Amino acid sequence: MKHLLGVSLTLVGFLTSHGLARVISKDQECVSAVFGIVGGLNFEGIGYGNYYLGICQNPLKVVSVYAISKTYCSSADLGPGFEYLNWACLQYAGAGLIPEADVAVNLTDEAISRYPILDQKDVIVPKNLTTPVLVTRDWFDLGFRTEDTWDYELRLHPTYGWAMYGFWGGILLIGMLRRLITHIIESRSSPLSTDPEDLGAADSREKPTAGTKSLAHMYSRIRKALTIPSGLPPYHSQLLFGCTIPTRIESLVIISCWILNFVLCCVNYRGFEGNLYWSAVSPQIWRYISDRAGIIAYANLPLMWMFSGRNNIFIWLTGWSFSTFNLFHRHIARIATLQAIIHSVGYTVFYFEIEGAEGYYLQWHDAWFYLGAVATIAMSILVFSSFSWFRRRIYDSFLLLHILLSVVLIVALFYHTSIFDGDYNPYLWPLVAIWSFDRFLRIVRVVYCNIHVQQRKKTLHRSNAAISYDQDANIIQIDINTHVKPGPGKHYYLYQPFRFTGWENHPLTLAYWSQSAVETSQTQQRDNTKDTPSKTADVSVVTPSEAGPLHTVIEGEYLLSFWIRPYDGWTRHLRDQCLKSQPLSKLPSVIKETILLEGPYGIAEPLWTFDEVLLIAGGSGITAMVPYILDHIARTNSSNKSSQTRIRGLTLIWTNPKEAFIRRIAQRELAAALKRDDVRYEFYCTDSAKVEVGSLPSPSIDDIPIGDAEKGATESGVLKGKEETDISESADGADEAGSLPITMCRPDIPAIIEKAAASATESGSRLAIMSCGPGKMSDAAREATYRAIRQQNNVEYFEESFGW
Structure with missing residues (x-):
């Protein structure tokens, strides 16, 4: 008897997990408790052996439900309770509950008083009952506590899931x-x-109000305490045991998220002995933990997808970098995966405890069950393969695996919770919507960047790419024409669609740009060949030269340049393509490929609002700095007040292992900037074949020659320990006077920053420091800036880095 009752009551709990998981109100709990008790009893007649049909259409059962409810439930709970029971009957039995009016004759006080009262231990319970029954108060109280506990947990799980969105x-x-x-x-x-000549004058500057000063002071204190310092100095850009170390404020957010998820998965479980669904405490707790972990994991999924997208309105609203969003995305994914594992393990233990191994293995015949395991495995592989070691070594494979497993995950999750009749769809359809929206905008960006109509001739033009590889500099240059206006702080994704792996896209920082002008190709020909004059053309035709690989561009277009240091994968493929077509003279040759742009992404840092700017670049990190230098020049030449700049002095510190690359950029893209009075520079070469790294001291900023480099070198002796590099040949081949001092060692970044900060404080200037380069160099710059900020409030730090 006891065994049979236990099985029937276990069935009640089992079926609630297979669909009847609706969160009911408090005034429906009493009737629901009666429903749970009577549902485990067997009555002759309609629905024998059919759980839902019996309790909804068997007159004996229905009368018992009505009679027990009227005996123990308040009159205020009867209406809502029977309404819920009728909904359950229609949902799962396909027929409504027999109306009370149809059996009213059996529900009079006299009739109810004649019904037998059953106890849990009564021997009559397992028999096929032939009359309506009542149950003892103790049995009802136990049933009500069971129902109340179940409903409490059922309400709490989604509430804790919503806490993720609140956080x-x-x-x-x-x-x-x-x-x-x-x-x-x-x-x-x-x-x-608005007069460029007045930009450096103190009286030409707007005086900040008291409110602005207060905001600036508060903001500076926050940056000093939370935003700039690393969570585990000196590591930030550098990896520590293969892991990325976030800033202090990012660390606080991540740690808080982990703690919140952990706490909410561990609190408020009400297990008790004698529960009518599962009499032992252990299966109750495992069931509640598993449900809680699974629901919070589902709640985390839309957040995980939202933080992963490139086309994210919150990136623009917050001004955070994609790297920050991607960092949060990875940690939410790890949390959700751990919760999915807990959910899967918990349900495994739960089924083994209530049904044994045989019952557990029987569940594997149901698609909803084994696809839940597929989803957990897919999430685990996604998280494991996303660790930095894999991303950096097999990025292309990682990206493809990430996409495929994400699709598998979404499909598996839809099937896994299909038994709940769409209750979990609000967590899942946002994944489809977010992903579809992001992919759609990517396509729109690609089309917009690469295809445009020339208004004057009403003709359709597309972007073209010219690629070259400089062996001496070990740099690939890609030039692409587009009508989209570029700017500093921008990066693009590049596709080579006609490769076998054409879906791959590679993030690259925009390094340089120029705008085409109307040129007369026939006029150029006339000047060279002394032929007859010709009419004007609206296309400028430029050919590859030592100034870099260029190609035909349309009037009003921009020519974007990307500089890439080749490693493995796609960049090595480009290098090999260039080498195959390169002549024996080793002069860079140009290959033409179809490469598509997607972008621009990224937000420009407000360097133009500072008085002094210090740019620190390492290796190909110069690609992030040149656009800001171009922007500075454009702003100083602008007559539009909103587009002007406060910068009085800009200093560039660049370290690179290849001297040829330094020479190339200095005499081409930076040639005009290096002649300006408001631009200072220090170039360092760390080629181990030429110098023992660190063997020579770094000169101070004050020693850098400005304007007349030869005169500055003679008077200050800055060329001691340096190699003079002739920059007399500019991009167009014209001879220019001057020389380029290159120091053959690594710069002392902390000393440079300390001196720059002290100088800015002494002059009452606001100093912006920006770094981009190898992790060790960027972390040294961050730490040095943090030390400077602790002493002065006039220094800000920015870092150009791309996280993926």
Whole structure:
């Protein structure tokens, strides 16, 4: 008897997990408790052996439900309770509950008083009952406690899931407020004068209000304490045991997220002996933990997808980098995967405890069951393969695996929770929507960047790419024409669609750009060949030269240049292609390929709002710095006040292992900038074949020659320990006077920053420091800036890095 009752009551709990998981209100719990008790009893007649049909259409059972409910439930709970029971009957039995009016004759006080009262231990319980029954108060109380506990947990699980949205909503709100404060400070920092000659004058600058000063002071303190320092100095850009170390504020957010998820998965479980669904405490706790972990994991999924997308409105609203969003994405994914594993392990233990191994293995015949395991395995592989070691070594394979397994995951999750009749779809359809929206915008960006109509001739043009490889500099240059206006702080994704792996896309920082002008090809020909004059053309034709690989561009277009140091995969493929076509003279040759642009992405840092700017680049990190130098030049030449700059002095520190690359950029893309009075520079070469690294001291910023390099070298002796590199040949081949001093050692980054910060403090200037380069160099710059900021409030730090 006891065994049979236990089986029937276990069935009640089991079936609630297979669909009847609707969260009911408090006034429906009493009737639901009666429903749970009577559902485990066997009555003759309709629905014998059919759980839902019996309790909904068997007159004996239905009368028993009505009679017990009227005996123990308050009159206020009867209506809502029977309404819920009727819904369950229609949902799962295909027929409604027999109306009370149809059996009213059996529900009078006299009739109810004649029904036998059953106890849990009564020997009559397992028999096929032939009359309506009541149950003892103790049995009802136990049933009500069982139902109340189940409903409590059922309400709590999704509530804790919503807590994830509250947490991240608050974080994003803080980010948007920070963005707003930054915008206010920047808008009050622009110069009053529109005369470029007055930009350096103290009286030409707008005086900040008291409110702006307060905001700036508060913002500076936050950056000093939280934003700039690493969570585990000196590591940030550098990996520690293969792991990325976030900044202090990012670390606080991540740790808080982990703690919140852990705590919410561990609290408020109400297990008790004698529960009518599972009498032992252990299966109850395992069931509740498994459900909680699974639901919070589902709640984390839309957040995980939202933080992964490139086309994310929150990136613009917060001003955070894609690297920050991607960092949060990875940690949410790890949390959700751990919760999925707990969910799977917990249900395994649960089924083994209530049904044994045989019952557990029987579940594997159901698609919803084994696809839940598929989803957990897919998430685990996704997280494991996304660790830095894999991403950096097999990025292309990682990307393809990531996409395929994500599709498998979404499909598996839809099947896994299909038994709940769409209750979990609000967690899953946002994944499809977010992903589809992001992919759609990617396609739109690709089309917009690469195909455009020339208004004057009403003709359709597409972008073309010219690629060259400089062996001496070990740099690939890709030039692509587009009509989309470029700017500093931007990066693009490049596709080579006609490769076998044409879906691959590679993030690259925009290094340089120029705008085409209307040229007369026939006029050029006339000047060279002395032929007859010709009419004007609207296409400028340029050919490859030592100035770099260029190609035909249309009037008003921009020519974007990307500099890439080849490693493995796609970049090695490009290098090999160039080498195959390269002549024996080793002069860079140009190959033409179809390469598509997607972008631009990224947000420009407000360097133009500072008085002094120090740019620190290492290796190909110069690609992030040149656009800001170009932007500075453009702003100083602008008559539009909103496009002007406060910068009085800009210093570039660049370290590179290849001297040829330094020479190439200095005499081409940076040639005009290096002649300006407001631009200073230090170039360092760390080629181990030429110099023992660190063998020579780094000169101070004050020793850098400006304008007349030869005169500065003679008077200050800055060329001691340096190699003079002739930059007399500019991009167009014209002779220019001057020389380029290159120091054959690594720079002392902390000393340079310390001196620059002290100088800015002494002159009352605001100093912006930006770094981009190898992890060790960027971390040294970050730590040195942090030390400077602790002493002065006039220094800000920015770092150009791309995380994926």
